[in-house]
Amino acid sequence: MDTKSFATLASFTDLMLDAICVVDSEGYFVFIGAACERIFGYKPDEMVGRNMIEFVAPEDRARTLQAANSIMAGKPMPHFENRYVRKDGQIVHIMWSARWSEADRLRIAVARDITERKQAELMQAALYDISEAAHAVEDLPGLFCQIHQIIGKLLPALNFSVVLHDDKHQRLSFPYHVDQYDSNDPARRQSAIAAFCEEIIRSRQPRLLGANLPHAFPHDVHVLADAEAVSILGVPLDTQRGTIGALVLTSHIGGAHYTEREKELLQFVSTQIATAIERKRLYARLQHTAHHDMLTNLPNRGLLYDRLESALARAERQHGKLSLLFMDLNGFKQVNDQYGHGAGDLLLQEVARRLSEAVRHSDTVARIGGDEFVVLLESVHLQEHITSVVEKVRGAFDQSFNLDGHLVRVTPSIGIAHYPEHGDRAQQLLKHADNAMYAAKGAHRDGTRRKDM
Template structure:
């Protein structure tokens, strides 16, 4: 078998000709001396490192490495010099324009020449694609697993810390009614949370919200070694910009690198979409459990509250009382003044009922002019009687309905647990019967439902 003749011999290549061929490579060949200084860089070095080769020769290699990657880069150098080649080592370099390049190295030590020989390949695009994919998965997981917005913000901060080594993170929301900005989440060891304030024209917050100019954000109260290196990005949804997120630069750097902005914009879009879904889900859940007219809990949600309250009462030995409130002669208001006035009256009744009870107590509407008040954590039945009397007096005060002074009185039935039990239907039925008894006696009164033994 005849062999294929060689078309040329390496021996025929002189140093200049060989250098020209090596300069055609897409990867850069680098030679570094024992002190870590560049002795030689092939032509691709300028494209990869972002410096003219002449500006890098003679300078320490470590000067060009991203500050966060320097410790592990020096550790890899020690391993190479000790005779352990590194065929797939990756780190980041900072280009002359401040952008960051991800480099994969194949390097080994030549003891005979006393130099380190390495090939540098630019893998920035691959790393960016991987980072985008990782951010998509991480933000999708955060949106699915977070129970509320606070949890979502915590998860997003973790994503940014892992992907970008971000040292600070905050989320500010825009209140359209007051045209102001307030931070809902803030995490930074060097700066306090910015105070709420108006969205002043020309401010850093207004610029970020508008998406004009560079995505920078300043915080006057910021102190610490990293300066004011904040990047702000608007949280844009289909309904408009709802606020913005701010990210503080990577550890040891003053700013988030320009090349990371694309990833940050992607995370901001994902966060805004997740926030919109969370808010929509919370709104739907609220609507499903609340009365549309008064925004009070409806029958279904009241049932859930009673089950939880009864369980707490069993644990701590306290009592639960259910007050069934029905307005006397409410139909006359509708007939004389119209349904709009009747609706306004029901909304006023809801406000007065809430004002009569503690924050831990529950006020709900069953429908029509029927309301329920759930008192929890009581230790004596007289406590419920005092609240019922307070409600009777509050609802009996006149209120203005479209220029007409109207006063309606309530009939109130009261059922106690554990005397009657903790079953929702039993308590509601007994309280309803007691309310009906008070109404038959003329109304404007409260009556307590008898327990099972005295009922027969």
């Protein structure tokens, strides 16, 4: 083939809709076809001489380098897919057909823009994955983590926040928040994101801010721009009951510029995400109700048994000890008779609060019925520790209880059981502590007794 034929062939490649790319062993573009401007937004001379990894979306760089190493090791890849950041900051999905020329020490590849098809596929997959996650994950933190991963397949989401709105207390919470710049000034950054979300929740409208947009960063979110944020995208989480929060994506220098297209994508899946969050929150409330006393919000008898069984298993494995305090309230019936059951309920709630404050966070305070409470103490090895806890529990009753203006005094009768001295099963220990409590009540009317049986 003569020189003229080569020149003609080169002009033909410039007519191709796909871009021919040639990369050296260090990853630098040495040639790229004219179609690159349509696909990547750059002219060929703007890409030649630069490393290809600079143009790859940050989330895809690691696996892109792995693929490049495999190709240079002699394994052709006809269908490798990744994402590039266009010159205008938009994300483009590319399918590569690439192989290595050992003789020339060059990687030759053809790039095809598959953005439209890929986004349609990803949107359907995202809806399915969100629905699956709502049923499969055990709790809300697990769901938020899954949602982050799902969104990350749909659009760049290195920095992702789930912000929920507490309508009762009119405040925002950040149950899930990942941001690479948080180490700089996390309090200020979260405050700025909160201000951003308040507007989204109030208006129930998505919001897109960017350094390349007019009036890009209002004063209340300018701290995000100071941290090199180039684009911030937020959408409301709408349900039939109203807006429960917002999803926020933040892109920094070197990342994508979110556009109306990304806003539409995120908004498209946000309703499904809001439904999944509501479903998981309802499940959590039902689980809590099933295992907690409605009046005091303490663990109920069923949850106490579960925790006691788990504690016994741990104590057996670790050759440890645990103790139970079983108590009821002397004078509770008189409060009910004199002031009514409403006052009795207030008394039980205040007792629950004081008992919870008297023990460690790792201990369990449960109400198992009427005026009966049980305290499960784990990892207590010395009698002095038990005595100290009992004194704190008794001290919780030193001050009078104010029940809607009525000052009343009640005292506890306490029975104690220890593992393994008084049994190695939950029912044995509870029965022992119960008997000890009744013995203390009968002997002292206001006592504490460990019943050795």
